Amino acid sequence: MKNKAFDDGLAMRKKVLGAAYVEKTLQDADELLLPFQELLTEFAWGSVWTRPGLSLKTRSMLTVAMCIALNRPHEVKLHLRGALRNGCTKVEIRELLLQSFIYCGGPASVDAANLIRTALPEIEAEEKAEKNKARLARGSKQSAAKEKMPRAVKSAPKAKTQSAPVS
Numbered sequence: 001m002k003n004k005a006f007d008d009g010l011a012m013r014k015k016v017l018g019a020a021y022v023e024k025t026l027q028d029a030d031e032l033l034l035p036f037q038e039l040l041t042e043f044a045w046g047s048v049w050t051r052p053g054l055s056l057k058t059r060s061m062l063t064v065a066m067c068i069a070l071n072r073p074h075e076v077k078l079h080l081r082g083a084l085r086n087g088c089t090k091v092e093i094r095e096l097l098l099q100s101f102i103y104c105g106g107p108a109s110v111d112a113a114n115l116i117r118t119a120l121p122e123i124e125a126e127e128k129a130e131k132n133k134a135r136l137a138r139g140s141k142q143s144a145a146k147e148k149m150p151r152a153v154k155s156a157p158k159a160k161t162q163s164a165p166v167s
Contacts, residue, residue: 009046016082056086
């Protein structure tokens with residue numbers, strides 16, 4: 001444990017961006033980038049993203065919009081994943097793009113729209129695969145727990161209960 005803000009930030013970062021992405025980013029950080037990753041995790045994710053006052057969905061939409069305004073395609077794609085994980089719909093993403101066209105300018109919004117159109121199906125497929133993998137892992141753990149039960153417990157007949165008449 002580095003400190004509470006770092007731990008809270010790490011948990012929030014994994015929740016929003018996905019554990020696999022965050023773990024890989026931290027694992028790949030060398031001596032040059034590790035202090036930056038630690039600062040980012042502690043400050044941005046542990047001190048700002050965890051604050052009350054805005055929902056995660058709102059924070060994600062604001063972040064995507066700001067990344068469009070700054071013309072940061074890598075960050076748009078990364079935070080698009082977060083926005084979807086935080087409950088943003090395709091309609092809301094579309095409306096965000098239209099709003100960004102007015103306030104961020106055409107070129108930045110067109111680039112973001114093209115990026116999002118390409119990235120959205122990829123992200124949705126990856127998120128679906130991750131959920132299926134988690135579901136299968138839970139199923140395997142439940143099966144393993146059943147296998148460890150004594151045979152008599154597994155096959156014990158269920159007690160019959162008398163039902164009250166439905167009126």
